[in-house]
Amino acid sequence: MNEQKEERLLDLLCKRVSEGLTADEQTELSELETTVDSPVDLHSLELTAAAIATSSVRSDEQMPDHLKAGILARADEHFAEQNKASDRVVRTNVENEKTSMPIWGWLGWAAAAIACIALAVNIYQTRSDDRATGSPTPTPVPQIVSPAEKRQQFLAGATDVIRADWGQGNMKDLTVGGDVVWSEAKQEGYLRFRNLPQNDTSQYTYQLWIFDESQDEKTPIDGGTFDVNADGEIVVPIDAALRARGAKAFAITMEKPGGVMVSKREKVVALAAVKPSTA
Amino acid sequence: MNSVPVRILVREASFYTPVANKLALFSLSKRRSRVPQAILKRIADGEQDAVQDCLKAYGGLVWSLARRMLRNTDEAEDAVQEIFVDIWKNAARFDASQASETTFVAMIARRRLIDKIRFAQRRISADSLEDALVEPAGSSDKEMQTLVEGREAMKALGKLRPEQRQVLQLSIVHGLSHQEISDAIGMPLGTVKTHARRGLLQVREILGYGKLAKEVTA
Numbered sequence: 066m067n068e069q070k071e072e073r074l075l076d077l078l079c080k081r082v083s084e085g086l087t088a089d090e091q092t093e094l095s096e097l098e099t100t101v102d103s104p105v106d107l108h109s110l111e112l113t114a115a116a117i118a119t120s121s122v123r124s125d126e127q128m129p130d131h132l133k134a135g136i137l138a139r140a141d142e143h144f145a146e147q148n149k150a151s152d153r154v155v156r157t158n159v160e161n162e163k164t165s166m167p168i169w170g171w172l173g174w175a176a177a178a179i180a181c182i183a184l185a186v187n188i189y190q191t192r193s194d195d196r197a198t199g200s201p202t203p204t205p206v207p208q209i210v211s212p213a214e215k216r217q218q219f220l221a222g223a224t225d226v227i228r229a230d231w232g233q234g235n236m237k238d239l240t241v242g243g244d245v246v247w248s249e250a251k252q253e254g255y256l257r258f259r260n261l262p263q264n265d266t267s268q269y270t271y272q273l274w275i276f277d278e279s280q281d282e283k284t285p286i287d288g289g290t291f292d293v294n295a296d297g298e299i300v301v302p303i304d305a306a307l308r309a310r311g312a313k314a315f316a317i318t319m320e321k322p323g324g325v326m327v328s329k330r331e332k333v334v335a336l337a338a339v340k341p342s343t344a
Numbered sequence: 345m346n347s348v349p350v351r352i353l354v355r356e357a358s359f360y361t362p363v364a365n366k367l368a369l370f371s372l373s374k375r376r377s378r379v380p381q382a383i384l385k386r387i388a389d390g391e392q393d394a395v396q397d398c399l400k401a402y403g404g405l406v407w408s409l410a411r412r413m414l415r416n417t418d419e420a421e422d423a424v425q426e427i428f429v430d431i432w433k434n435a436a437r438f439d440a441s442q443a444s445e446t447t448f449v450a451m452i453a454r455r456r457l458i459d460k461i462r463f464a465q466r467r468i469s470a471d472s473l474e475d476a477l478v479e480p481a482g483s484s485d486k487e488m489q490t491l492v493e494g495r496e497a498m499k500a501l502g503k504l505r506p507e508q509r510q511v512l513q514l515s516i517v518h519g520l521s522h523q524e525i526s527d528a529i530g531m532p533l534g535t536v537k538t539h540a541r542r543g544l545l546q547v548r549e550i551l552g553y554g555k556l557a558k559e560v561t562a
Contacts, residue, residue, distance in 0.1 A: 128407035326437030
C-alpha cells in the first residue's frame with residue numbers, strides 16, 4: 066500500500082515540475098506528502114528540470130530591445146515600491162506607550178519643543194516674504210497612507226475578502242493575536258498582529274508563507290519578509306511572490322535576514338487557517 | 345485551528361538539516377564556481393544597477409525558455425516581464441550552495457511559465473508541435489554555444505536512453521504535456537509518463553540534486 070502511495074507521489078511530483086497539476090491533483094499531492102515519506106523532494110526536481118531546460122538555450126540568445134526597455138521600466142517601479150516599503154511596520158496603537166519619564170527626558174522634550182517653535186516662526190516669516198515677492202507655490206507634499214489605512218480602504222473595496230485569525234505556531238511561549246485578510250481577485254491582503262515581538266534585524270526577520278491550492282505544501286508561496294520595530298498593534302501588507310489561488314492557510318516563520326526560499330520551519334511564530342465558510 | 349499545517353511543519357523540520365545540506369551540495373557549488381554568482385545578491389541588497397547586469401546575463405535565457413514553452417510572442421513577452429519581477433522578489437532566497445544563479449533563474453522562470461500554460465489551458469498548435477519534433481535534440485549539436493549549466497545537463501541527458509531523452513526534451517524544454525507527447529509520437533501515455541519520471545530522476549542523480557534527500561534519510 067505504501068509502495069503504491071510512494072509511486073503515486075513520484076508521479077505527481079514529476080508531473081508537477083513538467084506540466085503542472087490540476088487542483089484535484091494538487092490536493093492529492095498535498096495529502097500524500099503528509100503521509101508518505103519519500104526520498105524525492107519537489108525542490109530537487111525543480112532544480113533538475115531547470116537545468117534540463119537550460120540545455121537547449123544558446124548563450125548568445127538575446128531578448129528584443131523593446132522588451133528590455135519594458136523590464137527596466139518595471140524595475141524602476143519595483144525598486145521605488147521596495148524603497149517605500151522598507152519600513153513597512155506602522156504603529157497604530159499609541160496607547161501602549163509608557164507615560165512615565167525621568168526629568169532629564171522632559172528637559173530634552175522641552176528643548177526640542179522650543180526649537181520647533183523657532184523653526185515654525187522662521188518658516189512663517191520666510192513664506193510671508195516669498196508671497197510678497199511672488200515666488201511660486203511650494204510643491205504640495207503627497208499624503209502618506211499608512212498600512213492600517215490601506216487595510217481599511219482594502220476592506221471597504223474588496224468583495225471577496227477571506228479572513229483568518231492567528232493561532233499558535235510551534236513556539237509555545239509566544240501567543241500572537243490578530244488576523245489576516247486576503248482578496249484573491251486583487252491579490253492583496255494585510256496581516257495584523259498584536260504581541261509580535263520586535264526583532265533584531267541583524268539576527269532574523271519575519272517571513273510570511275501562503276499555503277494555497279496551486280502550490281505544494283512543502284513549498285508554499287513566499288508572502289514577503291518584514292521587521293517589527295514597535296510595540297502595540299501593527300499592520301503589514303502582504304507581498305506575495307506568486308499568484309495565490311485558493312489560500313488555505315498563512316504562516317509566519319522566523320528566518321535569517323533577507324528571508325529564505327525554503328523554510329526549515331524551525332520557528333513558526335503563528336499560523337492562521339482559513340475556515341471553509343470564509344473561503 | 346486546522347491541524348494539517350502543523351503536521352506538515354513538523355515533518356518539514358525533520359526533512360532538512362543545515363549540516364546535511366552543506367555536505368550534500370559541496371560538490372555542486374565547487375563545480376559551478378565559474379558562473380557569476382553576485383548579481384542576485386546585489387539585487388537582493390536593493391542595488392538597482394544590478395538589474396542591467398541581470399538582464400544581460402539572464403535575459404536571453406528567460407526569453408528563450410518563454411518562447412519555447414509558450415510559443416506565442418505576445419504571451420512570452422508578458423511572461424518574461426513577470427518572471428523578472430519574480431526574480432527580483434526572490435533574489436534574496438538564492439542559495440549558492442544549492443545551485444548556480446542560472447539554474448535558480450531558470451527555476452523561477454519555469455514556475456511562472458508552467459503556471460501560465462496551465463491556467464491558460466493552452467493547446468499547442470499543429471505547426472509549433474511540428475517545430476518541436478523536428479528541432480535537433482541538442483546533444484549532438486557541437487556548434488551550438490550553450491550555457492555552462494546547459495552543457496552539464498546535456499551530458500546528463502546523453503546518458504539516458506534515447507526515448508527517455510526525447511520525452512524529457514519535449515516535456516521540459518518544449519513544455520508539452522504528457523498527453524500531447526503521447527499523441528505526437530504515438531507512444532502510450534503510460535510509457536511517456538514512465539520515461540519522463542525515470543529520466544528526470546536519473547538526471548537528478550547525475551547532476552547531484554538527489555544527494556541532499558539521500559543523506560538526510562540515510
